[in-house]
Amino acid sequence: MIIAIGTKNPTKVQAVITAFSPYLPGEFVSTNVSSEVSAQPLSDDETMTGAINRAKNALKSENAQIGIGLEGGVTKTEHGYFLCNWGAIVDCHLQPIVAGGARILIPDEIGIQVSSGLELGDVMDHYVKKHNVRHNEGAIGIFTNGCVDRTEMFTQLSKLLVGQYVYKHKK
Numbered sequence: 001m002i003i004a005i006g007t008k009n010p011t012k013v014q015a016v017i018t019a020f021s022p023y024l025p026g027e028f029v030s031t032n033v034s035s036e037v038s039a040q041p042l043s044d045d046e047t048m049t050g051a052i053n054r055a056k057n058a059l060k061s062e063n064a065q066i067g068i069g070l071e072g073g074v075t076k077t078e079h080g081y082f083l084c085n086w087g088a089i090v091d092c093h094l095q096p097i098v099a100g101g102a103r104i105l106i107p108d109e110i111g112i113q114v115s116s117g118l119e120l121g122d123v124m125d126h127y128v129k130k131h132n133v134r135h136n137e138g139a140i141g142i143f144t145n146g147c148v149d150r151t152e153m154f155t156q157l158s159k160l161l162v163g164q165y166v167y168k169h170k171k
Helices: 010-020 044-061 108-115 120-128 138-143 150-170
Strands: 002-005 027-030 066-077 080-090 097-100 104-106
Touching: 002 010, 002 044, 010 027, 010 066, 010 150, 044 066, 044 080, 044 097, 066 108, 066 150, 080 108, 080 138, 080 150, 097 150, 104 138, 108 120, 120 138, 138 150
Parallel strands: 002 027, 002 066
Antiparallel strands: 066 080, 080 097, 080 104
Protein backbone atom coordinates (compact mmCIF):
# COMPACT_ATOMS: atom_id res chain seq x y z
CA MET A 1 0.00 0.00 0.00
CA ILE A 2 1.30 3.44 -0.90
CA ILE A 3 0.60 6.13 1.71
CA ALA A 4 1.28 9.57 0.25
CA ILE A 5 2.11 12.43 2.61
CA GLY A 6 1.39 15.85 1.13
CA THR A 7 4.57 17.56 2.29
CA LYS A 8 8.35 17.23 2.38
CA ASN A 9 8.54 18.94 5.80
CA PRO A 10 10.53 16.48 7.95
CA THR A 11 8.57 17.13 11.15
CA LYS A 12 5.25 16.35 9.45
CA VAL A 13 6.60 13.34 7.55
CA GLN A 14 8.06 11.83 10.73
CA ALA A 15 4.80 12.47 12.58
CA VAL A 16 2.77 10.57 9.98
CA ILE A 17 5.18 7.64 9.82
CA THR A 18 5.29 7.36 13.62
CA ALA A 19 1.51 7.48 13.97
CA PHE A 20 0.51 5.34 10.98
CA SER A 21 3.16 2.58 10.93
CA PRO A 22 1.71 0.46 13.76
CA TYR A 23 -1.76 0.49 12.19
CA LEU A 24 -1.30 0.79 8.43
CA PRO A 25 1.96 -0.69 7.20
CA GLY A 26 2.92 0.46 3.77
CA GLU A 27 5.33 2.49 1.73
CA PHE A 28 5.32 6.10 2.91
CA VAL A 29 6.04 8.62 0.16
CA SER A 30 6.37 12.32 0.85
CA THR A 31 5.52 14.66 -1.98
CA ASN A 32 5.36 18.41 -2.50
CA VAL A 33 1.78 19.29 -3.35
CA SER A 34 -0.26 22.45 -3.18
CA SER A 35 -2.61 23.19 -0.33
CA GLU A 36 -4.51 25.50 -2.68
CA VAL A 37 -4.86 27.99 0.18
CA SER A 38 -2.66 30.86 1.36
CA ALA A 39 0.94 30.03 2.19
CA GLN A 40 -0.04 31.04 5.73
CA PRO A 41 -3.63 30.04 6.52
CA LEU A 42 -5.38 32.54 8.79
CA SER A 43 -8.46 30.67 9.99
CA ASP A 44 -9.59 27.21 11.00
CA ASP A 45 -11.58 26.87 7.79
CA GLU A 46 -8.65 27.82 5.57
CA THR A 47 -6.26 25.57 7.51
CA MET A 48 -8.67 22.61 7.35
CA THR A 49 -9.25 23.16 3.63
CA GLY A 50 -5.49 23.21 3.10
CA ALA A 51 -5.10 19.86 4.89
CA ILE A 52 -7.88 18.26 2.83
CA ASN A 53 -6.43 19.62 -0.41
CA ARG A 54 -2.95 18.35 0.46
CA ALA A 55 -4.36 14.87 1.19
CA LYS A 56 -6.30 14.77 -2.09
CA ASN A 57 -3.39 16.14 -4.11
CA ALA A 58 -0.92 13.69 -2.53
CA LEU A 59 -3.24 10.76 -3.28
CA LYS A 60 -3.50 11.79 -6.91
CA SER A 61 0.16 12.83 -7.35
CA GLU A 62 1.54 9.51 -6.15
CA ASN A 63 -1.29 7.26 -7.40
CA ALA A 64 -1.52 6.12 -3.78
CA GLN A 65 -4.13 4.21 -1.83
CA ILE A 66 -4.14 6.79 0.97
CA GLY A 67 -3.34 10.51 0.98
CA ILE A 68 -2.55 12.48 4.11
CA GLY A 69 -2.43 16.24 4.53
CA LEU A 70 -1.31 18.25 7.56
CA GLU A 71 -1.61 22.01 7.73
CA GLY A 72 -0.68 24.56 10.36
CA GLY A 73 -2.27 27.97 10.69
CA VAL A 74 -3.03 30.90 12.93
CA THR A 75 -6.52 31.99 13.89
CA LYS A 76 -7.64 35.13 15.66
CA THR A 77 -10.23 34.93 18.42
CA GLU A 78 -11.61 37.41 20.91
CA HIS A 79 -8.93 36.08 23.29
CA GLY A 80 -6.02 36.63 20.91
CA TYR A 81 -4.12 34.71 18.24
CA PHE A 82 -3.91 30.93 18.44
CA LEU A 83 -1.86 28.34 16.63
CA CYS A 84 -4.16 25.86 14.93
CA ASN A 85 -3.45 22.71 12.99
CA TRP A 86 -5.62 20.37 10.98
CA GLY A 87 -5.10 17.06 9.28
CA ALA A 88 -6.96 15.00 6.71
CA ILE A 89 -6.79 11.50 5.30
CA VAL A 90 -8.42 10.46 2.03
CA ASP A 91 -8.73 7.35 -0.05
CA CYS A 92 -10.82 6.62 -3.12
CA HIS A 93 -13.71 5.17 -1.06
CA LEU A 94 -14.42 7.58 1.82
CA GLN A 95 -15.13 11.24 2.30
CA PRO A 96 -12.14 12.99 3.86
CA ILE A 97 -11.55 12.18 7.50
CA VAL A 98 -10.53 15.33 9.33
CA ALA A 99 -9.14 16.10 12.79
CA GLY A 100 -7.91 19.19 14.58
CA GLY A 101 -4.97 19.35 16.93
CA ALA A 102 -3.48 21.39 19.73
CA ARG A 103 -4.12 25.09 20.14
CA ILE A 104 -2.15 27.57 22.15
CA LEU A 105 -2.24 31.32 22.51
CA ILE A 106 0.71 33.08 20.88
CA PRO A 107 1.98 36.59 21.58
CA ASP A 108 0.03 39.35 19.84
CA GLU A 109 3.24 40.65 18.28
CA ILE A 110 3.60 37.31 16.45
CA GLY A 111 -0.08 37.09 15.48
CA ILE A 112 -0.13 40.64 14.15
CA GLN A 113 2.90 40.02 11.93
CA VAL A 114 1.39 36.79 10.59
CA SER A 115 -2.00 38.39 9.92
CA SER A 116 -0.22 41.19 8.04
CA GLY A 117 1.01 38.66 5.48
CA LEU A 118 4.17 37.06 6.85
CA GLU A 119 4.49 33.30 7.31
CA LEU A 120 4.67 32.06 10.88
CA GLY A 121 7.91 30.15 10.24
CA ASP A 122 9.65 33.30 9.02
CA VAL A 123 8.34 35.35 11.94
CA MET A 124 9.51 32.67 14.38
CA ASP A 125 13.00 32.51 12.84
CA HIS A 126 13.34 36.25 13.40
CA TYR A 127 11.69 36.14 16.85
CA VAL A 128 14.05 33.52 18.30
CA LYS A 129 17.01 34.42 16.07
CA LYS A 130 17.24 30.84 14.87
CA HIS A 131 17.03 29.33 11.40
CA ASN A 132 14.30 26.96 10.22
CA VAL A 133 12.09 26.72 13.33
CA ARG A 134 9.29 25.24 11.14
CA HIS A 135 11.42 22.17 10.37
CA ASN A 136 12.40 21.70 14.00
CA GLU A 137 10.53 22.48 17.23
CA GLY A 138 8.06 24.87 15.61
CA ALA A 139 6.27 27.74 17.29
CA ILE A 140 4.57 25.21 19.56
CA GLY A 141 7.98 24.10 20.84
CA ILE A 142 9.09 27.66 21.47
CA PHE A 143 5.90 28.74 23.25
CA THR A 144 5.61 25.55 25.36
CA ASN A 145 9.27 25.82 26.40
CA GLY A 146 10.00 22.52 24.69
CA CYS A 147 7.28 20.54 26.46
CA VAL A 148 5.59 19.84 23.11
CA ASP A 149 7.43 20.12 19.81
CA ARG A 150 6.04 20.29 16.29
CA THR A 151 6.64 16.61 15.53
CA GLU A 152 4.86 15.55 18.72
CA MET A 153 1.93 17.87 17.97
CA PHE A 154 1.53 16.53 14.43
CA THR A 155 2.00 12.93 15.64
CA GLN A 156 -0.95 13.33 17.99
CA LEU A 157 -3.00 14.81 15.13
CA SER A 158 -1.94 11.95 12.84
CA LYS A 159 -3.05 9.42 15.48
CA LEU A 160 -6.48 11.04 15.50
CA LEU A 161 -6.62 10.53 11.74
CA VAL A 162 -5.38 6.94 11.59
CA GLY A 163 -7.60 5.95 14.51
CA GLN A 164 -10.70 7.22 12.71
CA TYR A 165 -9.60 5.59 9.46
CA VAL A 166 -9.08 2.17 11.04
CA TYR A 167 -12.37 2.46 12.94
CA LYS A 168 -14.31 3.27 9.75
CA HIS A 169 -12.71 0.39 7.89
CA LYS A 170 -13.70 -2.10 10.61
CA LYS A 171 -17.39 -1.62 9.80
